[in-house]
Amino acid sequence: MSVLETISEKLGITEPWVEQGGVHWLEPGTVNVRDLARTMNDVKARFVTITAYQLPKDEGFRLEYHWDIDGLLMGFPFQLAGNSIESIYDLCEAVDWIEREIHEGFTVEFTGREYEPLQLRPGAKLGVNLREEVTK
Amino acid sequence: MSYKIPMGPYHPGLEEPYKLDMICEGETVQDVNLKIGFNFRGIEHLAETRNYIQVIALMERVCGICSNVHTLTLCQAMEQLTNLNPPPRAKYIRTIVAELERLHSHVLWAGIAAKLMGFKTMFMTCFELREKVMDILQAISGNRVNYAMNCIGGVNRNIADPAAILVMVEALEKEMVKKVIPIFTTSSTARSRCAGVGVLTQEKAISCGVVGPTARASGLPQDMRRAAPYAAYAELDFDVPVQPEGDVRARLLVRALEIMESCKILRQALAKIPPGEVQAGDGKFNFTTGTATSRIEGPRGEVIYSVSWKQGSRTPARVHVRTPTFANMPSVRWMMQGARLADTPLIQASIDPCYSCTDR
Numbered sequence: 001m002s003v004l005e006t007i008s009e010k011l012g013i014t015e016p017w018v019e020q021g022g023v024h025w026l027e028p029g030t031v032n033v034r035d036l037a038r039t040m041n042d043v044k045a046r047f048v049t050i051t052a053y054q055l056p057k058d059e060g061f062r063l064e065y066h067w068d069i070d071g072l073l074m075g076f077p078f079q080l081a082g083n084s085i086e087s088i089y090d091l092c093e094a095v096d097w098i099e100r101e102i103h104e105g106f107t108v109e110f111t112g113r114e115y116e117p118l119q120l121r122p123g124a125k126l127g128v129n130l131r132e133e134v135t136k
Numbered sequence: 137m138s139y140k141i142p143m144g145p146y147h148p149g150l151e152e153p154y155k156l157d158m159i160c161e162g163e164t165v166q167d168v169n170l171k172i173g174f175n176f177r178g179i180e181h182l183a184e185t186r187n188y189i190q191v192i193a194l195m196e197r198v199c200g201i202c203s204n205v206h207t208l209t210l211c212q213a214m215e216q217l218t219n220l221n222p223p224p225r226a227k228y229i230r231t232i233v234a235e236l237e238r239l240h241s242h243v244l245w246a247g248i249a250a251k252l253m254g255f256k257t258m259f260m261t262c263f264e265l266r267e268k269v270m271d272i273l274q275a276i277s278g279n280r281v282n283y284a285m286n287c288i289g290g291v292n293r294n295i296a297d298p299a300a301i302l303v304m305v306e307a308l309e310k311e312m313v314k315k316v317i318p319i320f321t322t323s324s325t326a327r328s329r330c331a332g333v334g335v336l337t338q339e340k341a342i343s344c345g346v347v348g349p350t351a352r353a354s355g356l357p358q359d360m361r362r363a364a365p366y367a368a369y370a371e372l373d374f375d376v377p378v379q380p381e382g383d384v385r386a387r388l389l390v391r392a393l394e395i396m397e398s399c400k401i402l403r404q405a406l407a408k409i410p411p412g413e414v415q416a417g418d419g420k421f422n423f424t425t426g427t428a429t430s431r432i433e434g435p436r437g438e439v440i441y442s443v444s445w446k447q448g449s450r451t452p453a454r455v456h457v458r459t460p461t462f463a464n465m466p467s468v469r470w471m472m473q474g475a476r477l478a479d480t481p482l483i484q485a486s487i488d489p490c491y492s493c494t495d496r
Contacts, residue, residue, distance in 0.1 A: 021216050021428035046358070047345045049458035051442045064442070066429075071363025073429060094345030097466055098458070119173025119495070129181050 003043060003069055010039045023066070023075040036065065036076055037088040045069045047094040052102045054131055055079075061108055084109035105129035138166060143480065145174045151248060152491035156468075156484065160477060168472045170465060175495040183455035188214065188288065188421055191452060196282045198457060199493045201244065204237045205434040206441075206457070207286040212366060213443040214288045216428035218421045226290035226416075228409040230367040232301075233276065233285050234432070235398045235405070239308075240269040241435035242391045242398070245488045246316060249388065252482045253329040261315055265308070272304045290415035295406075302406040309399040320392045330385035334471040334483035337382055344467040347460050348437020349394065350487045352378045353386035360433035367432075372404045384479075384486040391488075423447060427454075436460035436488050459493035 001009075004017050004024060011031050018025045028036060040047070045067035053062040061080045066073060078085060087110035088095055099110045100118040107127045120126070144155035155171040179198055186194050195206045208230055215222065222230070247262030270280045276295055277283035285291050295301060320326050336346070341354035351358050359376045361369040377393035379386035423445040431440045437460030444454040464487045471483050 021426055022213070022431075023427075023429045044342075046342070048438075049440060049442075049456070051454070051456040053444070053454055064427075066440070071360070073364070073431065075429070092345075093343045094463070094466075097462060116169070117173075118171075119176050121173065128178060 003072065004074075007039060007043060007074070010042065011036065023073050025075045025077070028076050028078060032086065033065065033076075033078055034086050034088055034091060037091040040067045041091060043069065045074070047092050048073065050095065050098050050102060052106045052108060052129075054106060054129070061106060063102070063108070080108065083107055084111055086111050087113035089113045137161075141477070145171075150481070150484070152489070154465075154489070154491050154494075156472075156480070158472070158477070158480065163477045165472045165475050165477060165480060168469045170468060172465070172491065172494055175491065177495060179496045180455055180457060183452055185451060187450040188423070188452075191455065192287065193284070195455070195457070196284065198459070198496045199490055200281055201241050201490060202237055202434045202436065202439075202493070203282045204233050204285060205432055205439050207284075208234060208367070209430045209432045209439050209441040210443065210455070211286040211288055212430035212432070213428040213441045214421075214423075214445075216430070217423045217426060217443065217445050218288060218417075219424070220289040220416045220421075222290040222416055223413045224368070224410045225294075225412045226414045227368040228405050229291045229293075229295055229414060230286065231369060231372070232295065232402060232405050232409075233273070233283060233291075234367065235401045236269055236273050236276075237283075238435045239395060239398045239402075240266050240273065241488070242395050243269060243312075243316070245391060245435075245485075246320065246388075249482065249485055252485050253325060255323075255325050258316075258319055261319075265311055265316060268304070268308050268311070272301060272308070275304070276301065287415065288421055289417040290413070292415075294414050295409065298406045298409050302403065305399060305402045305406065309396075309403075312395055312399065317392050317396065320388055326388065327385065329479075329482060330388055330486075331381075331383060333384045333479050334475055334486055335381070335383045336467055336471050338380070340467065340470045341382065344463075344470070346437070346464045346467050346487075348433070348435070348464070349387055349390045350437065350464045350467065352376065353390045354382040355380040358438075360431050360438050364431060366430075368405060369401075371408070372401050374401050384482060387486045423449065434460055436490060436493075437464065457493075457496055459490070459496065461487070461490045461494045465489055465494065 048066040051064045063078045065076045102108050141158045144150045145153040153174040157169040158165050159167045195210045196203045198206045243266040247259045250258035274280050336354050338355045357378045374397045377390050425447040427444040429442045440458045442456040
C-alpha cells in the first residue's frame with residue numbers, strides 16, 4: 001500500500017488523490033484538521049506550510065495545509081465558513097509561526113491557542129493582507 | 137535571580153533586524169523569545185498587483201543573497217500554469233546559477249561565522265573568496281546581486297563559454313580546498329567555539345520542521361535536489377552531507393562539505409551542458425486557472441511558492457512564499473536553552489538566518 005493510500009485509509013476518505021500543480025491533493029471532506037494533523041504525525045510527515053486565501057465577497061477563507069513525505073508534497077484544502085479553525089499547534093509545533101502570521105495577515109482565528117505578536121508592532125492592525133484593507 | 141537581556145533589533149551581534157529576548161540565570165540562557173517583522177514589506181500582497189513579468193523582478197527582491205532561488209521557484213510554478221517546459225540547456229544554466237548562489241551564500245555565512253568566533257583572518261579570507269564567486273556570477277549574468285536570470289520558460293541569458301566558467305570554478309575549488317575547508321574542519325578555534333554548542337536534537341529538528349543545512353546537521357537527510365529533483369539535478373551526481381550531532385560545528389561541517397558538493401555539481405553541469413535554445417515559447421503566455429506549487433533547495437533549505445492564477449488575468453491571484461528561515465528560526469529557541477550568553481550570537485547565526493526572506 002502506498003503512503004497516500006495509507007493516509008486515505010487512516011482518514012477514512014474514499015475520494016481519490018488528485019495530482020495537480022506539483023501537489024497531491026486530497027479533499028478532507030468532513031475530516032477535522034486536528035485529526036488530519038494526528039494522521040500526519042502517525043505517518044511521520046513533515047509539516048511544510050499553510051497557504052491562506054481570502055475568498056471573494058463574504059465567502060470566508062480557504063486554508064491549504066501542506067505536508068511532505070520524502071519529497072512527496074501533499075495538500076489538504078479547508079474551506080472556512082467564517083474566520084476560525086482549530087489550531088493544531090499542540091499537535092504540530094512547526095505550525096506556530098505560520099498560524100500566527102495568517103492570524104495577523106488575514107484575521108483568521110486559530111482556536112485553542114494563545115498568540116503573541118509575531119510581525120505586528122505595537123499599534124498595528126490585524127489584517128494587512130485583506131483586500132478591503134488595501135482598497136481603503 | 138533571572139533577568140531579561142534584549143538582543144536586537146539593532147545589535148552588533150546580529151546582521152539583520154530581529155530581536156531575541158533572552159531570559160538568563162547568570163551567564164546561562166534559560167529561554168528565548170524571538171521577534172521578527174521589523175522590516176515587513178508585504179511583498180506577497182504587492183505581488184497581486186504586478187503582471188507576470190513584473191512579479192519576477194519583484195520576487196527577486198525578496199532576498200538579497202538567494203535572489204535567484206526566488207525567481208527560479210516562482211518561474212517553475214508559473215511554467216506549470218502556462219504548460220511550458222524549459223529547454224535542457226536552460227535547466228543546466230538554472231542549475232549552474234543556483235549552485236554558484238549556494239557557494240557564495242555558504243562562503244558569506246562562513247565569513248560571518250568566523251567573525252562571530254573572533255576569527256577575523258578567516259572572515260577576510262572568506263570574503264575574498266566570495267568575491268571570486270561573485271565575479272563568476274557577474275561574468276554569466278552581468279550582475280552581482282540580482283542576476284535576473286530566470287524567466288517563464290527558461291533563462292534570460294546564455295552561458296556562451298562554459299569552458300571559461302569551468303576554469304574559474306576549478307580555481308575557486310582549489311582555494312576552497314586549500315584555505316576554507318581545512319580551517320573549518322580542523323582548527324582548534326572553530327572546534328572550541330562550535331563543538332557541543334547550540335545543540336538541536338534530531339527529535340526537536342523533526343518537531344520544528346527545520347529544513348536545509350540546519351536539518352542535515354541534526355541528522356535529517358532531506359534535500360529537495362535529491363527528494364524532488366528540479367532543473368538538471370536528476371542528471372547530476374552529488375552527495376547530501378549529513379552530520380548527526382546537531383551542534384554549531386555540525387552546521388559548519390555540513391556547509392563546508394556542501395561547498396565541495398556544489399563545486400562537484402558545477403564541474404559536471406558545465407561539462408555536460410547541452411546545446412540549444414534557452415527559452416521555450418514565443419514570449420506570449422496563456423495562464424490556466426489554478427494553483428501551482430514549486431519547491432527548490434535554496435542555500436538555507438527548502439523554498440516553496442504557491443502561485444494562483446485566473447485565466448485571462450495578467451496578475452497572480454495569490455503568491456505565497458515559505459522561506460527556509462521562516463521554518464528554521466523558531467528552532468533557535470531550543471538551541472539556545474542552556475547555552476552561554478557569549479555563544480548566542482554564533483548560535484543564532486548558525487542557521488544562517490535571512491530576515492530579508494522572513495520579512496518578505
